[in-house]
Amino acid sequence: MSTYRWHGHVTRSAAALVGCTALVLSLTAATAEARPGHHHPRDTARQTLPANDGWASQGTGTTGGAAADADDVYTVTDWAGFRAALAAEGTAPRIIKVKGTIDAVSEGCEAFAAPGYDFDAYLEKYSPENWGLETDLSAEPDDSPEGLRRASAAQQDQSIKVEVPSNTTIIGVGRDAGLKGASLQIKGVDNVIVRNLAFESPVDCFPQWDPTDGDQGNWNSEYDSAVVYGSTHVWLNHNTFTDGEHPDSAAPTYFGMLYQQHDGQLDIVKGADHVTASWNVFTEHDKTILIGNSDSESTAAVDRGHLKVTFHHNLFKNLVERAPRVRFGQVDVYNNHFVASDDYAYSFGVGKESALVAEYNAFTLPDGVSPAKVLKRWNDSPLTAAHNRVNGRTVDLIAVHNAQVPDETLRSGAGWRPTLRTRVLPAWAVPVVVDHGAGAGRLR
Secondary structure, X not given: OOOOOOOOOOOHHHHHHHHHHHHHHHHHHHHHXXXXXXXXXXXXXXXXXXXXXXXXXXXXXXXXXXXXXXXXXXXXXXXXXXXXXXXXXXXXXEEEEEOOEEEOOOOOHHHHOOOOOXXXXXXXXXXXXXXXXXXXXXXXXXXXXXXXXXHHHHHHHHHHEEEOOOOEEEEEOOXXXXXXXXXXXXXXXXXXXXXXXXXXXXXXXXXXXXXOOOOOXXXXXXXXXXXEEOOEEEEEEOOEEEXXXXXXXXXXXXXXXXXXOOOOOEXXXXXXXXXXXXXXXXXXXXXXXXXXXXXXXXXXXXXXXXXXXXXXXXXXXXXXXXXXXXXXXXXXXXXXXXXXXXXXXXXEEEOOOOEEEEXXXXXXOOOXXXXXXXXXXOOOOOEEEEXXXXXXXXXXXXXXXHHHOHHHOOOEOOOOOOOOOOOOOOHHHHHHHHHHHOOOOOOO
16 A cells, blocks of 8 residues: 655655546546537537437437427426427427426326236236246236236336437436336437436336246346337437336345346347447446347348447446347447446347447456456357456456356457547546446536
8 A cells, every 4th residue: 555645745656646636637528528518509408419429420410309499399397298299290300308307107007007907816827836837828818817917018008108209309407307117219210319317217017927938937027218229310318227216126026036027228129220328327227238139030130230339438337237238230338337236247248240349448346256247148249348447457358258258258359440439538537537427417
């Protein structure tokens, strides 16, 4: 340990510390200069994605509703108003300003339950002791417990999912704006911006028991906070994604399995393309981000050549897995901070025909968790992983993975080099800059 003696001068160690702190502050300022707000209108609702800021800047770029007329600017404070603003007629650019926290399930799960639905009856009929583990529930009639669950789930689906039109900006006002229990469907559209919102993950009120899922059966749930489905030019910036009041750690178990009521926080699927996710916080979740949702050939035909996504300056904290899990896409992940907890499984899932580039990221892992866990091979696809630091030391993530997990050997070299980047920080500076700048309520 260095000892600093302050007798009218600064020791060499103290001078180095001061110098490093000053450099981090200057890097923070320089990075802030690269953020929207310094070279765009003062009204944050009309800011656009800067040039060269990730894949969403490719081609036509991403402007959202920046050009909206005054009549197409909405300020909403409740779920009904938010839905109405999204559903308003016309294809002209629109801006939707969210004030406060909007709860999509303010009346509780009971409001969606079909007449006659009874969870205790569901548990009794489909328990492994009574039903077994060999037959799924797909053929159950509409008046069965599973049929009533399906009807209840359909009502929740219709209520909490909202479709976002092309040329739209959705932005939180101030430091406390958010959406609770909602699922944004950015589906088959172009040119969408979502900023400065705290998303509390939707809770599936009616998860389905699948006796045939695995050796012991499993509970499966629906609803992501945001889904980019077949859409292009999408910018997600300064949002916070969390499980909020309903963490998995508080969920009960039934039939010996966790009663899972969450799906993902962000899915980018079905040929979606040119997406940038920057300065967000993803925290307290299990299956976080999925890019490409299947290995099947029918899915591959849609996804090949697409799923180009950039993640930069995001904080991934206390997540279990999928940060992100990648299939098919050219995905650039740089200058992010990953903070793991004891239930950490992995960060980067290397999937079918993926081309992941992960550079200049910082990882903070708890004692006893090896850097070999950062990467998970789901398919034999090469990746680039360079200039990353783990607990303050530069680590070759591929080499350490291959040394400790020899039955999942990874190949180096994604086959492409990212060019659409803002200023790239050295990995050692990332924790300070990202931890102090990412998330909702910190938009400049």
